[in-house]
Amino acid sequence: MERRSFVRQAGLAGVLAAGAAPAVVHAQSVIRWRLASSFPKSLDTLFGASELFAKKVSELSGGKFQISTHAAGELMPPGQVVDGVQSGAVEIAHTAPYYFFGKDETFALGCAIPFGLNSRQMTAWMLEGNGLKLMRDFYRQYNIINFLGGNTGAQMGxxxxxxxxxxxxxxxxxxxxxxxxxxxxxxxxxxxxxxxxxxxxxxxxxxxxxxxxxxxxxxxxxxxxxxxxxxxxxxxxxEGGPQVDFFINTKAYDGLSSEYKAIIECASAVAHVDMQAKYDAKNPQALxxxxxxxxxxxxxxxxxxxxxxxxxxxxxxxxxxKNPHWKKVYEDFAVFRRDQNLWFRFTEAGFDDFMQSQKL
Missing domain, CATH: 3.40.190.10 (Periplasmic binding protein-like II)
Structure with missing residues (x-):
């Protein structure tokens, strides 16, 4: 008997009794999302992170969760991706949060501010400090939940x-x-x-x-x-350690199963680490x-x-x-930055200073 016919005739109780429900639910769980990037396709580092993210989401879900990636300007201008996610026009964006500081300066704290954190410190603040919680509290008013989506490391001037x-x-x-x-x-x-x-x-x-x-x-x-x-x-x-993010529409995210939410988290972590690895590997030869x-x-x-x-x-x-959103996040950010700089002064900075003066 065909599954659809079986479900119609047996009803939900019969399906559950027959043990067929998990297969039916799984068959209905195919998801297709669109991702709007703020970056051009020519940049395999920045746009490439969204492609890697989508690839991992597909692989981890056995092809059941598909995300099509669209470069800046394909679906909307790069500076409008927050509006696109907020309204639900797209489910997800990949962007640099500080592009949107005109909406509220607090956006910049989710990416980079002058004399802020380096890339390792930024990831530490987000994942082990209060950064991710504070930024998610802030982004909630824009119908957004964010996931780390890469870091370039310290940039050139x-x-x-x-x-x-x-x-x-x-x-x-x-x-x-x-x-x-x-x-x-x-x-x-x-x-x-x-x-x-x-x-x-x-x-x-x-x-x-x-x-x-x-x-x-x-x-x-x-x-x-x-x-x-x-x-x-x-x-x-x-830009001592600018972080880019995946911005996801909260309604779309809340509609995911716990399995798919875990996949989003894992795929974003891979993309986050991979971006900095690419920059660290490719920048020396290019310079x-x-x-x-x-x-x-x-x-x-x-x-x-x-x-x-x-x-x-x-x-x-x-x-x-004058900006209570900024004040709430920045006060925590500043304390974390102070402690990180004290620590790095005795470790990373000391080691780097010596090594970079050597002829290897």
Whole structure:
């Protein structure tokens, strides 16, 4: 007898008695979601994380949970993916939370803020500190639950037409800079512009901007920034360990079985670790190639770093006085950062400082 006919004739009680219910339920549990990314397909590091996530979800579910991945602009503009998830237009997005600090500055704390946490510290705050709980409490008002979706590690400070030799060179500088950092350089006399990755090259080439930052050598080389701006700064004091996230519509997530929720958690963990591994493995060779082709490296002068640090703390203090969401999360973030820096001072920093001075 066909299963459908059997179910109609026997009814639910008969199905349960016959032991056929689990098979029926499993047959009905095929799920298809759409993922909207904020990143272009050309970046196998950033967009690639969403592809790996979807692949693992499919593998872990035996092909029963399918997620189609869509690059920036395919389903919606990269800056609208939060709206897409919030409204239910798509079930999931892969994005950098600080892109949406215009909605509320607290978004930035889920990704990176100037002079924040490095990548290991960020993951520790999220998974073993209060970070994930606090950010999920905040995202709930947007109908979102988040999962860690990767980290680039500390980034480079961007491409400049002219070397920055003092804070005076920041005056009037038009710079493409992502997330929260624009507010800081604005206080330093610069003009921030937040352009999508796909528009940066043409803006630099045409002189619409004097400088631009994206991620680091591997991605920057693929985007060709070295062809239109010869000076490459370090470090990106605004991105010591930026985390990207999977944002999932809460109604869609709540509709999943416990098995599928566990699959989401496991797949996101794989994608999170894999992204940083890719960057750490690919950036060194890309930097060698860039320098070999004429790129000129320079370190931000101390007066630039000092003023940027001072202005950042002033902004955080102002926000804590007027934004209760920010205050709640930032207070916990700041305590965790203080303790982490004390620990890393005696361990990671000491070891790295010695090793990086050796000729190996």
């Amino acid at each position: 961007g491409w400049f037409r002219k070397e920055i030799k003092s804070v005076a060179d920041m005056k009037g500088l038009k710079m493409r800079i992502g997330g929260f950092a624009g507010r800081i350089i604005e206080r330093m006399g610069s003009v921030p512009l937040n352009l999508p990755g796909g528009e940066i090259y043409s803006a630099l080439e045409k002189g619409t901007v004097d400088a631009a930052e994206w991620v680091g050598p591997y991605d920057d080389q693929k985007l060709g920034f070295n062809k239109v701006a010869p000076f490459y700064a370090y470090p990106a004091w605004w 060698k190639q860039l320098v070999g082709s004429g790129t000129k490296l320079f370190r931000f002068p101390k007066d630039v770093m000092d003023i940027a640090f001072k202005e950042s703390l002033a902004v955080y203090s102002d926000l804590s006085a």
